[in-house]
Amino acid sequence: xxxxxxxxxxxxxxxxxxxxxxxxxxxxxxxxxxxxxxxxxxxxxxxxxxxxxxxxxxxxxxxxxxxxxxxxxxxxxxxxxxxxxxxxxxxxxxxxxxxxxxxxxxxxxxxxxxxxxxxxxxxxxxxxxxxxxxxxxxxxxxxxxxxxxxxxxxxxxxxxxxxxxxxxxxxxxxxxxxxxxxxxxxxxxxxxxxxxxxxxxxxxxxxxxxxxxxxxxxxxxxxxxxxxxxxxxxxxxxxxxxxxxxxxxxxxxxxxxxxxxxxxxxxxxxxxxxxxxxxxxxxxxxxxxxxxxxxxxxxxxxxxxxxxxxxxxxxxxxxxxxxxxxxxxxxxxxxxxxxx
Numbered sequence: 001x002x003x004x005x006x007x008x009x010x011x012x013x014x015x016x017x018x019x020x021x022x023x024x025x026x027x028x029x030x031x032x033x034x035x036x037x038x039x040x041x042x043x044x045x046x047x048x049x050x051x052x053x054x055x056x057x058x059x060x061x062x063x064x065x066x067x068x069x070x071x072x073x074x075x076x077x078x079x080x081x082x083x084x085x086x087x088x089x090x091x092x093x094x095x096x097x098x099x100x101x102x103x104x105x106x107x108x109x110x111x112x113x114x115x116x117x118x119x120x121x122x123x124x125x126x127x128x129x130x131x132x133x134x135x136x137x138x139x140x141x142x143x144x145x146x147x148x149x150x151x152x153x154x155x156x157x158x159x160x161x162x163x164x165x166x167x168x169x170x171x172x173x174x175x176x177x178x179x180x181x182x183x184x185x186x187x188x189x190x191x192x193x194x195x196x197x198x199x200x201x202x203x204x205x206x207x208x209x210x211x212x213x214x215x216x217x218x219x220x221x222x223x224x225x226x227x228x229x230x231x232x233x234x235x236x237x238x239x240x241x242x243x244x245x246x247x248x249x250x251x252x253x254x255x256x257x258x259x260x261x262x263x264x265x266x267x268x269x270x271x272x273x274x275x276x277x278x279x280x281x282x283x284x285x286x287x288x289x290x291x292x293x294x295x296x297x298x299x300x301x302x303x304x305x306x307x308x309x310x311x312x313x314x315x316x317x318x319x320x321x322x323x324x325x326x327x328x329x330x331x332x333x334x335x336x337x338x339x340x
Contacts, residue, residue: 004261005068008298013069017304020311022325023073024340026332027066029168029201029231029254030077032097033057037090038082049275049290050259052282054084057258059097065261069303076329076338078254080106080168083133095125104128104336106168110136115155122165128336129166129197130156137172146172148185154192161193166335168229170201177204178213187222197335199227199252206238210271220245227331232256234266234305235273240313248323252332253310260303267292275302 005013035056059079066075079097081090087108098105107127109118122129130152134143137151148171160167171186173179182204189198206212219226228246230239231254243251262282264275274292277285278299285291314324332338 004065004301009300009304012300012304012308013071016311017307018072020314020324021070021073021307022321022328024325024329024333025070025073025075025253026078026329026336026338027075027255027257028078028199028229028252028332028336030062030079030257031057031082032059032062032077032079032094033082033090034093037086037093038084049282049285049288052285053259053262055258057082059101062257065257069301074340076103076333076340077257078104078106078332078336080131081108083108083131083135087136091121091125095127099126102339104338106131106166108133108136109152109156111138111151111153113156115159118156119159122159122163129160129168131168132156133170134172144172144174147181148172148189157189157193157196161195164195164197166197166199168199168201171204175213176211177206177215178211183215183218186219186226190223190226194225197227198225199229201229201231201254202233202256203228203230203235203238203242207233207235207266207273208268208271209235209237210268212238212241216241216245226250227252227335229254230306230310232259232302232306234302234309235268236309236312236316239310240316243313243317243319243323243327248319248326249331251327252335253328255303255306257303260301260306262302263299264302265299265305 079094081094091108094105105127106129107122107125109130109132132152134146134151137143137146141150171182173182227250228242229252264277267274267276272289275290276292276294279293279295285293
């Protein structure tokens with residue numbers, strides 16, 4: 001057994017997940033970068049619990065991880081770089097890998113990038129769109145408080161609309177998906193830029209019941225094309241509600257690797273999501289409000305917890321094999337023109 005997979009993980013995969021999963025999988029949310037690209041402490045970008053596992057994510061390490069996590073399955077990643085540290089160098093690495101290996105890739109843009117620069121970089125780099133992130137936002141605001149247009153400016157959206165590019169969007173704000181400004185701007189993007197293929201990452205970061213509100217109902221009533229991935233999301237009700245309201249054609253599986261290799265399960269307390277991890281595995285986590293230690297022996301990895309949540313949602317919704325295929329690979333396969 002490796003550090004990633006132990007006997008309990010093997011049991012979870014073989015008894016709970018293997019038969020449930022299709023033979024083909026598209027991981028629609030994967031960060032690929034080298035150690036020298038990610039300057040976490042210097043950049044102050046990816047903060048908190050993600051630092052414990054947000055380290056090297058080279059293509060070699062990532063593909064080996066798939067072999068361990070998904071034996072007997074073929075997995076194709078949709079790749080983008082790191083929002084922390086050396087974004088330009090990270091983009092260059094992802095571009096080279098995409099051209100060499102044929103994996104679909106997205107460009108990590110910054111608020112300060114000109115529309116002309118974005119157009120040139122995406123086209124020449126072989127990217128299929130953008131992966132904006134709140135870290136690289138308007139310098140006049142803090143990332144956690146940023147509006148969507150503070151890190152995905154309309155000048156960039158106009159270029160995306162011109163070419164029909166994809167945009168995988170990690171929204172900001174402490175109240176996440178249910179924030180009224182986020183809801184308003186998501187609808188505005190779809191209405192003003194109908195050719196943009198918008199994917200809202202992590203179901204809008206709705207990790208706890210308090211994060212949902214009536215956001216999905218509003219978005220379902222006011223949009224037709226917007227898609228959602230449930231990467232890094234183990235809240236099965238959010239996944240269930242998203243599929244129920246949007247339909248299986250508008251939902252994508254993703255992991256958010258490398259953080260999905262963390263050994264954990266997630267709970268929610270008073271609107272705060274908490275990753276429960278084996279005691280001592282990640283050092284001193286006492287000052288992180290999203291971390292709690294346990295002495296339980298059987299704790300699997302984040303990736304399998306995401307899939308457990310999806311399986312639970314699929315059972316509650318009585319999803320068909322075709323629905324599961326759509327979510328696990330067909331939707332992303334069609335969106336990114338992936339050839340298996």
